[in-house]
Amino acid sequence: MKEFPYDIHSKASIIAYAKELIHQTLRLKCKEVLEPEKIKNKGNFGQILEQYYFLYKPNSNSEPDFKEVGLELKASPIKKLKKLHYVSKERLVLNIINFMEVAEQNFDNSSFWKKNKNLLLIFYLHELEKNFLDYKIEIADEWSFPDIDLEIIKNDWEIITNKIKNGKAHELSEGDTLYLGACTKGSKGGNLREQPYAQIKAKQRAYSLKQGYVNHIIASLSGKNPIYGKVISSLELVKSSSLEEIVVSKFQFYYGKTIEEILKLLNISINKKAKNFYANLSKAILGIELNKEIEEFSKADIIVKTVRLKENNLPAEDLSFPVFKYTEIISQEWEESDIKDILEHKFLFVFFKFEKEQLVLKKVKFWNMPYQDINEIQKVWERTKHVIISGEIVKDVKVDKNGKKIRVTNFPSKKFSSVSHVRPHALNANDVIELPIKDKMTQAEKYTKHCFWLNNSYVKQIYLQD
DNA sequence: GCATGATCATGC
DNA sequence: GCATGATCATGC
Numbered sequence: 430m431k432e433f434p435y436d437i438h439s440k441a442s443i444i445a446y447a448k449e450l451i452h453q454t455l456r457l458k459c460k461e462v463l464e465p466e467k468i469k470n471k472g473n474f475g476q477i478l479e480q481y482y483f484l485y486k487p488n489s490n491s492e493p494d495f496k497e498v499g500l501e502l503k504a505s506p507i508k509k510l511k512k513l514h515y516v517s518k519e520r521l522v523l524n525i526i527n528f529m530e531v532a533e534q535n536f537d538n539s540s541f542w543k544k545n546k547n548l549l550l551i552f553y554l555h556e557l558e559k560n561f562l563d564y565k566i567e568i569a570d571e572w573s574f575p576d577i578d579l580e581i582i583k584n585d586w587e588i589i590t591n592k593i594k595n596g597k598a599h600e601l602s603e604g605d606t607l608y609l610g611a612c613t614k615g616s617k618g619g620n621l622r623e624q625p626y627a628q629i630k631a632k633q634r635a636y637s638l639k640q641g642y643v644n645h646i647i648a649s650l651s652g653k654n655p656i657y658g659k660v661i662s663s664l665e666l667v668k669s670s671s672l673e674e675i676v677v678s679k680f681q682f683y684y685g686k687t688i689e690e691i692l693k694l695l696n697i698s699i700n701k702k703a704k705n706f707y708a709n710l711s712k713a714i715l716g717i718e719l720n721k722e723i724e725e726f727s728k729a730d731i732i733v734k735t736v737r738l739k740e741n742n743l744p745a746e747d748l749s750f751p752v753f754k755y756t757e758i759i760s761q762e763w764e765e766s767d768i769k770d771i772l773e774h775k776f777l778f779v780f781f782k783f784e785k786e787q788l789v790l791k792k793v794k795f796w797n798m799p800y801q802d803i804n805e806i807q808k809v810w811e812r813t814k815h816v817i818i819s820g821e822i823v824k825d826v827k828v829d830k831n832g833k834k835i836r837v838t839n840f841p842s843k844k845f846s847s848v849s850h851v852r853p854h855a856l857n858a859n860d861v862i863e864l865p866i867k868d869k870m871t872q873a874e875k876y877t878k879h880c881f882w883l884n885n886s887y888v889k890q891i892y893l894q895d
Numbered sequence: 896g897c898a899t900g901a902t903c904a905t906g907c
Numbered sequence: 908g909c910a911t912g913a914t915c916a917t918g919c
Contacts, residue, residue, distance in 0.1 A: 854899085
């Protein structure tokens with residue numbers, strides 16, 4: 430019988446042993462001298478931790494790693510922010526979803542719950558310039574899900590399972606759910622698996638905790654929980670309604686009212702010129718103090734977008750996303766692109782409409798982009814990448830009546846796709862970033878910042894659905 | 896100094 | 908009146 434440096438039948442002993450890692454590194458704490466050149470896989474921090482610190486062989490059992498006490502070990506990278514101390518570098522990836530089996534399970538006997546009911550989490554500080562053996566371990570502690578969170582996670586699990594039961598495993602998206610996601614796993618998401626109720630193969634996926642949720646775990650475990658305000662006030666509430674229903678019902682009270690009327694009813698005064706006016710208005714409607722973050726939204730990485738519609742229901746403007754780097758896009762594949770990641774988030778749209786020159790709250794809508802539309806954006810993204818690589822961004826240069834040069838580009842326009850297009854998003858035409866390939870027509874080595882936009886006609890359709 | 900949400904201006 | 912290129916304003 431193998432000897433372990435901890436008592437495998439005692440959770441306290443395992444956790445105490447894990448805590449000896451705090452402020453240490455793998456190189457300092459592992460029982461054998463490691464030769465980093467022999468270790469190449471990504472995700473090997475976890476493997477080395479298991480094999481050379483906890484002294485068991487990495488496995489892919491359906492049971493928790495410390496099965497005698499039901500504890501599952503997970504190691505995950507964090508990064509340091511100036512203000513917020515530590516945040517997660519990425520989502521926390523848990524066990525792989527077995528499409529063939531999960532449709533027969535319920536939550537309580539599911540492989541997800543059996544394995545991840547109780548986690549032993551090791552968070553290490555990821556620093557680019559260092560070898561992973563020298564990453565400093567900052568947090569080592571156990572985690573189990575609070576009751577209210579667990580209700581949301583159960584619901585997320587059901588959504589994922591139902592999609593598989595409906596033969597739509599290939600259409601799964603992280604945006605389908607709130608805290609527990611179904612993220613792709615394997616090389617560039619190219620790893621395909623069978624699903625039980627459809628012929629088409631689906632990308633391999635794993636259960637994962639959203640990055641925002643992991644941030645909360647880190648904040649709780651390090652005792653530095655920033656100030657959050659809750660939408661969900663009690664366990665009873667979340668047992669009877671979903672988060673989405675709770676949020677919508679709070680907004681519904683103000684439907685049809687102008688901004689002025691809403692401010693009056695809320696009995697608050699917020700700076701209407703402030704950049705965060707709409708964010709503050711939403712917080713006030715949800716009953717959250719303005720200096721606090723909305724806990725459930727940050728845990729679920731929900732992106733809130735305010736849209737102002739014209740009288741004909743067409744949004745007054747297209748909807749922008751962050752500026753992209755030309756040099757990054759050409760070296761990336763679609764599966765790892767920034768825009769795909771963003772579009773697989775859950776969104777909350779807050780729709781206002783101009784009626785008699787006044788902005789009226791019409792409705793709010795939780796939304797995530799359907800599978801087909803994400804595929805459509807892929808075409809826009811591929812086209813963009815192609816244009817950058819070809820060095821043929823500028824198609825024509827015109828001069829307007831003020832003598833200003835207007836450059837016409839080959840980037841995908843609204844005509845190219847009904848969903849999305851590429852357009853400038855900069856201070857002015859001189860607000861530029863580096864091009865990987867010089868533009869053939871203008872010889873420019875830098876170009877005005879651009880980003881992906883959702884077409885306003887597409888956003889109109891989101892507004893008009895149910 | 897930049898990121899981000901918001902908006903303008905011109906030509907077709 | 909829309910599509911597209913360009914730009915503004917605020918906050919960190």
